Amino acid sequence: MILEELAFVLRAVKYGERDLIVDLFVEGHGKISAIAKSAKTSKKRFPGGLEPFSKMKIKVKIKPNRSLSFLEETDIRNGNVEIRSSFDKITVASYATELVSVFVQPDEPSDEIFSTFDVFLKRVAKSSDAMLPKLLLNFETEVAKCTGFSPSLNACFKCGESVDGFLKYRVSRGGEGLICRDCTEGEHYGIVEKSTMTVFWQLYQDALAEYFHVAQARRIIWASLGPVVDRELKTRAQVEALWV
Ligand SMILES: [Zn+2]
Incomplete structure (x- = not known):
C-alpha cells in the first residue's frame, strides 16, 4: 500500500x-x-x-x-526555514517536536495535534524571538486540550464553583487546575497571582504578556501535562535555560 x-x-x-x-x-x-x-x-x-x-x-x-x-x-x-536562523527558535521547535512525539502513536491519527504543531511551527518561523515564550505557552495549552489533560481554569475542579468569586487563585499541584478554599483540605496547591490568571484568560485575544506571567502560566499547564509525559524531555531543560 x-x-x-x-x-x-x-x-x-x-x-x-x-x-x-x-x-x-x-x-x-x-x-x-x-x-x-x-x-x-x-x-x-x-x-x-x-x-x-x-x-x-x-x-x-x-x-x-x-x-x-x-x-x-x-x-x-x-x-519553515527561518527557524534554522535562530538558536532560540531551534531550541523551542526541538522541544515542541519532542513533546509531540510523546503523544503520537502508530495507527492513531492525531490530526488535532498535527494542525496545532503545524500552526505553531509556522508562527515560530515568522515571529520574533521575543514572542517565543508566549507561543510556547499557547502551544502547550493546545496540546493539553488535544490530549484531554487540560487543567480546570474557570472553576474549582472539585465542586465547580466559578472563579469569579475567588479572592486568591489556588492551583492544585496535582495538575487538575483551580481549587476553591472550601475544597483545599488534603490537597497540595500553590497560590497564583490574579494578574497571571487574567493574562491566561486573555491569551487567545492575543494580549501581550509579561514574561513572568507566561512562565507562571506555563507551570500551571505543565502541572497537568508533565505527569502524562512521564519522562524527562532534555529539550525542555534547554528551553528553560533560554529565559533564565
Ligand atoms: Zn471547590
Missing part, C-alpha cells in the same frame, strides 16, 4: 552509510517509522533533505506485517 500524505519528521537516525530511519508524524495516520534508502545522497527523491520542522508531502510504502515502512519520496510544502 502506498500512502501520500502530509507529514513532519520527528526523528531521524543514521542507518548504515547512506540510509536514514525516520519517525514520521503523518496526517491521518499518527506515527510511522520508515527507512529512507539513500536519504543522505538522493537529492532527487528527497529534495531539501529530511529535516525536522519542515512540512512535506511524503510517499511511503507500507508492507503488511512489517514494522518498518519505506519512505520513497518527499516534497517540501513549507520548510
Whole structure:
C-alpha cells in the first residue's frame, strides 16, 4: 500500500552509510517509522533533505506485517526555514517536536495535534524571538486540550464553583487546575497571582504578556501535562535555560 500524505519528521537516525530511519508524524495516520534508502545522497527523491520542522508531502510504502515502512519520496510544502536562523527558535521547535512525539502513536491519527504543531511551527518561523515564550505557552495549552489533560481554569475542579468569586487563585499541584478554599483540605496547591490568571484568560485575544506571567502560566499547564509525559524531555531543560 502506498500512502501520500502530509507529514513532519520527528526523528531521524543514521542507518548504515547512506540510509536514514525516520519517525514520521503523518496526517491521518499518527506515527510511522520508515527507512529512507539513500536519504543522505538522493537529492532527487528527497529534495531539501529530511529535516525536522519542515512540512512535506511524503510517499511511503507500507508492507503488511512489517514494522518498518519505506519512505520513497518527499516534497517540501513549507520548510519553515527561518527557524534554522535562530538558536532560540531551534531550541523551542526541538522541544515542541519532542513533546509531540510523546503523544503520537502508530495507527492513531492525531490530526488535532498535527494542525496545532503545524500552526505553531509556522508562527515560530515568522515571529520574533521575543514572542517565543508566549507561543510556547499557547502551544502547550493546545496540546493539553488535544490530549484531554487540560487543567480546570474557570472553576474549582472539585465542586465547580466559578472563579469569579475567588479572592486568591489556588492551583492544585496535582495538575487538575483551580481549587476553591472550601475544597483545599488534603490537597497540595500553590497560590497564583490574579494578574497571571487574567493574562491566561486573555491569551487567545492575543494580549501581550509579561514574561513572568507566561512562565507562571506555563507551570500551571505543565502541572497537568508533565505527569502524562512521564519522562524527562532534555529539550525542555534547554528551553528553560533560554529565559533564565
Ligand atoms: Zn471547590
